[in-house]
Amino acid sequence: MNRSVAADDQTRIQRTLARLRDATDLPLTFGGAVNSGMQLQLTQFVGAIAGALRGAVLDPGRGLGGKVVTLRRPQLVNDYVGSQGISHHYDHIIQAECLRALVAVPLVVRGRVRGVLYGAVRSATPLGDRIVHSVMEMARELEQDLAVDDELARRLRWLDERVPEPRATGAPEPAGTHREQLREAYAELRVLAHNTDDPTLRERIEAVCHKLSTAGGDTRPADGAAVRREEAPLSARELDVLACVALGWTNPQVAADLGITVETVKSYLRSATRKLQARSRLEAVVAARRRGLLP
Known part of the structure; x- marks a missing residue:
């Protein structure tokens, strides 16, 4: 099984997104796991959505999420459709959801991107440093949790084979x-x-x-x-x-x-x-x- 898309990861991501929304009052937090082909699938949402985002698969380097996966570092846009720093393969999805400002942070565990967390607003108000910092901080905490889960799973597999x-x-x-x-x-x-x-x-x-x-x-x-x-x-x-x-x-x-x-x-x-x-x-x-x- 591809560990990066395991149900455990999705559950962890969902819990973190819920905490993030409570801490920041963002109208929408969302994200998903990255598969072995470096594609990001958006599966977890906290907040109202029209449905266009649900299940969307983002290719490496494309859109905000794809860029984050490729660069392995956070990215912020305060006007997604008007931004010159990203490709616009997924503008139709963003416009369908009426999203304007977004921040995306990768989940990097043992050198590999396992997922991406987003925070988004539907107004023209730029995302402040406090919100961006909160997303990054919770992403770091989730990375540590996933690393611990990996280590426990590794030890359990080893023991299952030898005990x-x-x-x-x-x-x-x-x-x-x-x-x-x-x-x-x-x-x-x-x-x-x-x-x-x-x-x-x-x-x-x-x-x-x-x-x-x-x-x-x-x-x-x-x-x-x-x-x-x-x-x-x-x-x-x-x-x-x-x-x-x-x-x-x-x-x-x-x-x-x-x-x-x-x-x-x-x-x-x-x-x-x-x-x-x-x-x-x-x-x-x-x-x-x-x-x-x-x-």
């Missing part, structure tokens, strides 16, 4: 180096998960984290009796903290990566230790691994 199915009781534990790699991947995924608000991606992360927690840990306590995960439930945040602690991170390091205070880290750690009936952070990690809560 073994849960071990049967009594099966040998993975070799030391492989085991540590699984534990590091688990902790990193839990940290990265907090940088995405995509529920579908988060569900995939949780599923892979579950595979990781049961792939490398000893799910039996010292007396050999089976222990169910439900007997020592930890909250998502408690697991986040414990997964980082298991790698030898200090409380300040855990706090910095999870975006919480050191005191909050201590609180989650105390709670997890109590639930696991442990006396120290090390015992808590060992107990969580025995219960299949951590890899």
Whole structure:
């Protein structure tokens, strides 16, 4: 699948356009994704439109959007039809929508243009610096979100290919180096998960984290009796903290990566230790691994 036109991108663009319209009071914000042929398709709109823009495909270098895709930098026109700085292949669409001033900003992720955001007005009033800055600022935020989504998806694909199915009781534990790699991947995924608000991606992360927690840990306590995960439930945040602690991170390091205070880290750690009936952070990690809560 071409990642640039994935549904995830369209959803992200739509949310950003809604935020942009609320922040600027622009009558219309719109945009879309760029395909592998460098064509921009306008699919996302916030505000009233006549319909001429919907689904329009802009070729590289043509019109305002095509120019933005080619140059990979923002462009502003305060009178679209009268502008000498763009081609006029799409004047009929702009005139049908009665648009005058437009700003367009590319979404560039890892050196590739993934989409374009627009802000537009139907009056002869020029777009001010505040509006142009707002469009650019939100475009930068969206670029970061898309980059995080890409990294999470990449890690999930890698883990899907390499993480073994849960071990049967009594099966040998993975070799030391492989085991540590699984534990590091688990902790990193839990940290990265907090940088995405995509529920579908988060569900995939949780599923892979579950595979990781049961792939490398000893799910039996010292007396050999089976222990169910439900007997020592930890909250998502408690697991986040414990997964980082298991790698030898200090409380300040855990706090910095999870975006919480050191005191909050201590609180989650105390709670997890109590639930696991442990006396120290090390015992808590060992107990969580025995219960299949951590890899």
